[in-house]
Amino acid sequence: DVKVTQSSRYLVKRTGEKVFLECVQDMDHENMFWYRQDPGLGLRLIYFSYDVKMKEKGDIPEGYSVSREKKERFSLILESASTNQTSMYLCASSLSGTGKETQYFGPGTRLLVL
Amino acid sequence: GQQLNQSPQSMFIQEGEDVSMNCTSSSIFNTWLWYKQDPGEGPVLLIALYKAGELTSNGRLTAQFGITRKDSFLNISASIPSDVGIYFCAGRGYGGATNKLIFGTGTLLAVQP
Numbered sequence: 001d002v003k004v005t006q007s008s009r010y011l012v013k014r015t016g017e018k019v020f021l022e023c024v025q026d027m028d029h030e031n032m033f034w035y036r037q038d039p040g041l042g043l044r045l046i047y048f049s050y051d052v053k054m055k056e057k058g059d060i061p062e063g064y065s066v067s068r069e070k071k072e073r074f075s076l077i078l079e080s081a082s083t084n085q086t087s088m089y090l091c092a093s094s095l096s097g098t099g100k101e102t103q104y105f106g107p108g109t110r111l112l113v114l
Numbered sequence: 115g116q117q118l119n120q121s122p123q124s125m126f127i128q129e130g131e132d133v134s135m136n137c138t139s140s141s142i143f144n145t146w147l148w149y150k151q152d153p154g155e156g157p158v159l160l161i162a163l164y165k166a167g168e169l170t171s172n173g174r175l176t177a178q179f180g181i182t183r184k185d186s187f188l189n190i191s192a193s194i195p196s197d198v199g200i201y202f203c204a205g206r207g208y209g210g211a212t213n214k215l216i217f218g219t220g221t222l223l224a225v226q227p
Contacts, residue, residue: 004156042219043157043202058214090156101206102147103215105156 003027004106006091012112019078021109023091030096032074033103034058034066036087043090049074050096081113120203120218128226133190135221137203142183145206147215148175152199160201161188193225 007022023032033048035058045058049068063085067075074093078085088110092103120137127133137146145164149157161172163179163186170177177188186205190197203218 040219043217045214048214101145102159102162103204104159105149108154108156110154 004091004093004104006089006106006109008109009107010110010112012114013078013081014114015080015082017078017081017113019081019111019113021076021078021089021091021111023074023076023093023106024072025074025093025104026072027093027095027104028071029093029104030071031094031101031103032068033092033094034064034074034076035090035092036060037090037108038087046076081111083113085111086113087111118203118205118216118218120221122221123219124222124224126224126226127193129194131193133193133197133223134187135201135203136185136187137205137218138185139205139207139216140184141207143205143207144183145215146177146179146186147204148177148186148188149202149204150199151202151220157202190223193223195225195227198223198225 004025013019031050034046035043037043044060046064047066049055055066065077088108090108091106094101094103118137118139147162148160151157161170161177166183168179174191200220200222202220204215
């Protein structure tokens with residue numbers, strides 16, 4: 001079974017803090033994704049990566065950056081957290097090149113910025 | 115970003131009833147996926163569809179990839195209380211970044227015992 005883990009289930013930070021959200025997958029997937037989920041807005045793609053050190057902006061990249069130094073790990077960084085970044089953050093991964101790129105999700109990190 | 119039109123937004127049903135929900139898109143897709151999300155958890159894949167007309171079952175769940183490639187539906191038969199959650203459809207289109215999915219806004223299902 002595919003396993004995607006996220007470093008924290010719940011996180012409380014103060015405005016202006018630098019925040020790191022970590023995601024690890026154990027299935028040697030090339031692609032990794034970060035989404036945020038807000039009521040009424042569904043899942044919105046922040047960034048994705050299709051290889052080590054490669055990244056592409058999603059639909060809402062402002063205020064975020066990412067890092068992919070190793071294939072299994074994809075980090076989301078909030079350089080200076082703001083209250084409007086309070087949300088549920090979901091990481092996902094998928095294989096590449098199969099024509100059947102199903103995404104598998106982690107359990108999510110619920111971030112509260114005060 | 116583009117989103118799929120998923121309906122209904124919510125359903126409140128009695129245990130034992132059948133459930134049907136669907137997603138439509140303005141563009142054609144080559145993949146349709148259905149996920150379920152329990153409260154406070156990440157989405158879990160239920161069914162994956164890769165071919166127009168494909169009909170796939172997973173226990174009491176059945177999903178179909180529409181012939182037009184612009185829609186998909188999910189049916190749940192004989193619902194039980196643990197079916198409660200949010201159901202999302204997701205699709206992948208032709209062109210653009212082939213590894214990106216587009217998500218529906220979700221159907222909230224409540225089942226009364």
